Amino acid sequence: MLSYYLGIEVRQGKETPMLGHSAYASKLLERSGLAECKPCVTLMEEWLKLMKASTTAKVDATLYRSIVDGLRYLVHMRLDIAFIMGYVSRFMEGPREDHWATVKRLLCYVKGTVDQGIIFPKTGGSGLLLTVFSDANMAGDIDG
Template sequence: MVAHFRMSDLGALSYYIGIEVKQGKEALTLDATLYRSIVGGLSYLVHMRLDIVFTVGYVSHFMEDPQEDHWAMVKRLLRYIKGMVDQVIVFPKTNGSGLRLTVFSDADMAGDING
């Protein structure tokens, strides 16, 4: 069985996999806009900072068209991280019973319709 695909001209490429594409006479520039760049950097940080996982996940939903309130949330998150740079999480040893860690998760993000 042979599949046939039809190509169509959709005009100049302006976005590709979430990255803005600017086409000039001498160069093609890929621009990961400031919001995407900051949130992308924060998404790497969540591997070491579990306290920001929810917020980074939430703001990443608005990469295509961030509004003022999304920017405000990202800025607040950056201020929070700056203020918490010297903070650590300590798991103290207990009386020979070992470490007991209990975790709770809300898989549907508390019914968030934007998530």
Template sequence: MYTRGAGKTRVVVGVYVDDLIITGANPKEVGAFKEEMRRLFRMSDLGLLSYYLGIEEKQGRNAITLGQATYAKKLLEKAGLASCKSISTPMEVRLRLSTKSTTPTVDATMYRSLVGSLRYLVHTRPDIAFAVGYASRFMETLRQEHLVAVKHLLRYIAGMIDYGLVYPKLSNGVNNLVGYTDSDMGGDVDERRCTAGVLFFLGDMPRVPAIVFVSGGGRRQGEALIVDHFVEFVRRDGELTEGPQLIAVLLVGKAAEKLASHHYEF
């Protein structure tokens, strides 16, 4: 990501291979940058951003919506669940999986591929963050019960295929950043480690997908199983390190405000 200018004249450019996402508070500055790029390189202006790296974007007058419905449908086809019967919860209540399971082994390559794809889907689906993080713990010791939990999650996605993130325009100027966290206090049946979730709100809307941690007791350490789009959180000795946490709050707040206030162009 690159920036030019400051304040209301700032232009932000996201680069992936030969694709650019250009945004800024001032349309004139954005237009001038695009004209400059056309003079220097052969490029096409595709207008407002609508699809990028599997993420669909719908831009309206009052809100921006992000989703991955097409990506989710392809994932269901890969798993052989394109016409499955949907369910209403991403995971069974009080589900406790173990690395010491004695159920039959499963195809490790398929399991890891499905979980990896689900981790990318979390970008616009915070409702599945915990379930995906939980399934990610068993990448080394794969058993039938672990695959059953992943298929349960996929059946939930099949029924909620159009879910995504909505960033409404902040018309009243309320942009207080508030965070919440909770822990299950030793819910891991194998090592008695804790799982904690974190959720941030900017104004009245959630702005950051739930982030799942595994905290170690004593000297043991755990890392984030699900990371948000901007920064990786690390939990050590039961507490979040102060530096990454403060940086994350600033980055997430600024990014969310930009999404709520401006259109992205491709």
């Protein structure tokens, strides 16, 4: 039975196969030093506004980029983190403490949802039904 394919975990349920990255997510949490963090139930703070011209202290840009790049790979199977990943990716050039705090919160969310993935339910022969939601907030971009 297929269990891994190109680094993607394949879990066969009774009725539904699921694709995920739980082992990869766990390794990413270890690499970031947050393997033992308290899980978060929300992705980000409500009304979060980050700026490139932040006045908080600078953080290690190499670590920030490494963790954000690792999270980008996770987006392939975890579409729920796609918006916040686009948001924190804006600050790769000069990450600050508030940017890093947002990434850490995201990692705590991943910790609490590490077993999530993409489920392909059987639809009884009617084909695959795809439902998509979008919440674009380009007006909230304070850096223009």
